[in-house]
Amino acid sequence: MxxxxxxxxxxxxxxxxxxxxxxxxxxxxxxxxxxxxxxxMIWAMASDIDDTDVLD
Numbered sequence: 001m002x003x004x005x006x007x008x009x010x011x012x013x014x015x016x017x018x019x020x021x022x023x024x025x026x027x028x029x030x031x032x033x034x035x036x037x038x039x040x041m042i043w044a045m046a047s048d049i050d051d052t053d054v055l056d
Contacts, residue, residue, distance in 0.1 A: 001017065001048050001049075001050075001051065002014060002015060002016045002017070002020070002048070002049050002050065002051045002053065002054045003015060003016075003017065003020045003043075003046040003047065003048065003049065004046060004047045004048075004049045004053070005020075005024055005042065005045050005046045005047070007027060007031075007032075009031060009032070011027060011031065012055065013027050014049065014053065014054045014055045015054060016051060016054060020042070020043075020046065021039045021042050021043070024037070024042050
């Protein structure tokens, strides 16, 4: 199962379980410098999606 989190800026962030938090962190650093969230909060905000819906 993969995850989806739509950032408040409107960017959808997707990833498989092993890469999802890193992808969210990378987006935060690139687009919202200085903003971070603990991994458990990122998981809590995410929705389940099918693996085929992951945006590469």
